[in-house]
Amino acid sequence: MARTTPPRPVDIAALFPELAPLARQAVRLHPRPGEPGVRESSVGGPLLWPAGEEWPVCTEPHQHWEPPVSLDDVRRRRALLEAAWLRPRAPEENLLDPEQRALLDRLGAGHPAHTGPNPLLPVAQLYLRDVPGLAGPAGADLLQVLWCPLDHDEAMPAARLFWRDSAGVGExxxxxxxxxxVDHYGNYVPEPCALHPEPVTEYPAPHELPEELAARLHEWGEGTKAADGSGPGGAYYQYELSVAPGWKVGGWGPWSFCDPCPMDCPECGAAYRPLFTVDSGEWDGGSGSWIPLEDREPPAGPTGLRRPSDPPMVQIGRGYHLQLYVCPSSFDHPHYAAVQ
Incomplete structure (x- = not known):
């Protein structure tokens, strides 16, 4: 099913014409539970990978706050809890029986960290035909994103980008x-999702605007509060009118708890541009106007383990974003990753 972002509550560029030239297209990917194949765009699905090409591994140091677990442990733990949440229960009945509780404890106990290379995990596969505006190197029609599902520097997974010509993959x-x-809680293991790409218009977060303009937007937002003082107030522009939440391609950076910093390519000095955003949820209490029209009615019956706002079940830090930036001069230059 397609997903439709409601029109923004206010045409902010009409009220603040200085924003008009700063508009950018982002493509919200709207990942939803599915069984995608290798010739479909997906999050957490199988990749169109050549049999003769070595699978990438991570050889960087890892940060282990808790003992790591196996991918199979994460899958089994999620399946156990999914079945438990979907099962009808009496008012005083526990979610798990003693045997299930013991199994869950074993699956979450972890194991000693391996010291050798760690094979990477598929995160996303994007066919350019499905994502308006997405462009890669000459001849490439497919972007594949993989990462090592453990914490590295800056407490985030280490991602790799691969561009390829799908027609030349062969066997x-x-x-x-x-x-x-895999990280102890499985936060970096995306569940398989089909995608429903949708272009939207974004404007910079207040952190990236001239100070005077950001101050006027804040003051204007304060004037939108309800009579009882409710509403986002000064943060109205930031939460509802600037940067769209969720997994997406392009657009602007979702700066929030940290200030923007210069991000320039070390090879050529060009300013990096946003390519791909991994989000810990597609909406929250502060961004309700971004909820797609098709998701506004609460699901009928139990929803299981997956939150409706987070079908991939990926969590970055305490609910942050992981954004990958690329050099506009050359796709051969190293990309940049930031948690925001």
């Missing part, structure tokens, strides 16, 4: 290696 790799270690 496919059907049984890619799984990571040996």
């Amino acid at each position: 496919l790799l059907t049984d890619p290696p799984a990571p040996l270690d």
Whole structure:
């Protein structure tokens, strides 16, 4: 089913014409539970990977706040809890029986960290035909994103980007290696999702605007509060009118708890531009106007383990974003990652 972002509550560029030239297109990916194949765009789905190409691994140091677990442990733990949440229960009945509780404890106990290379985990596969405005190197029609599902520097997974020509893949790799270690809580393991790309218009977060303009937007937002003082007030522009939440391509950076910093390519000095955003949820209490029209009615019956706002079940830090930036001069230059 397609997803439709409601029109913004206010045409902010009409009220503040200085914003008009800063408008950018972003493509909200709207990942939803599915069983995507290798020739479909997806989050957490299988990749169109050549059988003769070595599967990438991570050899960087890892940060282990808790013992790592296996990918199979994460999948089994989620399946156990999903079944439990969907099962009808009496008012005083526990979610898990003693045997299930013991199994859940075993699955979450973890194991000693491996010291060798850790195979990467598929995060997203984007066919350019499905994502308006997405462009890659000459001849490439497919972007694949993988990461090592453990914490690295800045407490985030280490991502890699691969561009390829899907027509030239040939024989496919059907049984890619799984990571040996995954973060203890499985926060970096995306569940398989089909995508429903939708272009939207974004404007910069207040942090990236001239100070005077940001101050006027804040003052204007204060004037939108209800008579009882409710509403986002000064943060109205930031939450509802600037940067769209959720997994997306392009657009602006979702700056929030940290200030923007210069992000220039070390190879050529060009300013990086946003390519791909991983979000910990598609909406929250402060961004209700971004909820797609098709998701506004609460689901009938139990929803299981997955929150409706987070079908991939990925959590970055305490509910943050991981954004990947690329150099506009060359796709061969290193990309940049930031948690915001």
